[in-house]
Amino acid sequence: MSWEWEIIWQYLPKLLDGAWLTLELIALSGLFGMLLALPIALMRASKNAWLRAIPFAYIFFFRGTPLLVQIFLIYYGASQFEVIKESFLWPILKQPYWCAIIAFSLNTAAYSAELLRGAIQSIPKGEVEVCEALGMSKPLMIRRVVLPRAFGIVLPAYGNELLLMLKSSALASTITLLDITGMARTIIARTYTPMEMFFAAGMVYLVIAALMIATFRFIEFRLNRYQYYHHTPLPKTLDPQLRDEHLDT
Amino acid sequence: MSIRKLIATGCVIAAAAVSAQSTFAGDKLRIATEGAYAPFNMVNSEGQLVGFDVEIANALCVEMKADCDVVAQDWDGIIPGLRARKYDAIVASMSITKERLRVVDFSEKYYSNVLAFVGPKGADMGVTKAALKGKTIGAQRATIAGQTLEDVYGDTVNVKLYDTQDNAYLDMSSGRLDGLLSDKFPAYDWLKSTEGKKFEFKGADIDINDKIGIAVRKGDKLKGKLDKAIKAIVANGKYAEINAKYFPFSIY
Structure with missing residues (x-):
């Protein structure tokens, strides 16, 4: 089998169009997913058994079924009902773009809610007790202490989740969207060069993933500064009487 | 006796294996x-x-x-x-x-094969490039219909490409598509189905010299x-x- 580099260069602009759609999909679904995951995680971490039980079915369903099935249910399933086709939802559900975003958001929200719940529960008990001792109200405590701490803890795992979502977004191509994978498949249908085009598509995913990893490392570094703190060595010329032997090492 | 039987069985198995192989290697x-x-x-x-x-x-x-x-x-x-x-x-x-x-x-x-447009029954749907401007038309990816749609109508029509013809029919009947460009014979079959009854061929057959x-x-x-x-x-x-x-x- 011959390898045609020209084909990759010729169709790269089209693949990059697809990359833009992929980025839009994961950015919007990541955002909506996070907004949805927040209250769910707080409910899941609550001490009230009823509050904990409400989101259980939702999380169970979205973590327990394949994303492809969820996409098909929302895209092809919803359109089978006259009720939905006549409702105000149809202008949104009519578009594959929004169907994909709804499916991805609901899916990622289920996973991130569980991640966040774990993070909230792993905040050292003492920190929560301090808030209570200071007489902080619950909302204030959540806003000032619980969420900022939980975000710091959840970041590495959440970065993972977003990377997984980047790759799952390839499923958008099954509902006529021309994301990176959809674009690659449409090009292959014309050129019959699957090796070249899938290689190129893989490279585009790799670049996006690299950018996401770098961004997350940066945010992690900012948010968890205390973990990266190093003492600055004291100047050698400092008056010996000012030295503190604990800081000297 | 047992040895003779064993040899006989062995021969039968070998013969069966050989004949099985020959049909396999044959056609x-x-x-x-x-x-x-x-x-x-x-x-x-x-x-x-x-x-x-x-x-x-x-x-x-x-x-x-x-x-x-x-x-x-x-x-x-x-x-x-x-x-x-x-x-x-x-x-x-x-x-x-x-x-x-x-x-x-x-x-x-x-x-x-010839191609034909499919649209809702009774709808006044022209199939010229100008008449289809801004409409959403579906076709199956990696088919002549899909490529004709992209090449001839792609710049003015909103093209949607499906993995299977069935998915294109589903979206046609759910109203996401204004029309379909399809091979005529499979569409002829679909138009006879319960879902397809609401639709009909629009315009003349498009002969694209498709063998x-x-x-x-x-x-x-x-x-x-x-x-x-x-x-x-x-x-x-x-x-x-x-x-x-x-x-x-x-x-x-």
């Missing part, structure tokens, strides 16, 4: 079809592959006195699969195109045998018999 053909392109190839309620393509494939095998196995394969991986020797021929209503001829060989045509052939690997001798077999079943009436089961007009 065991693996033929791929898609299984989502009614009425040419589809999966029936028992999970078997049926349709015009499958019947033609079987008739050709009878004509060539070959032992055949028809397998299902997704459309956009069907040519790569042939090249990877997962099967020896594709009988899946595949158009003979220049692009495909770069990578596979084709038999002589076994039917001719449907059987794809084989480049340089495979199978091509010659298939050409001969196609001629034979057209001549002996077998073809017309299969044709009549599906369409009241000849599609050769």
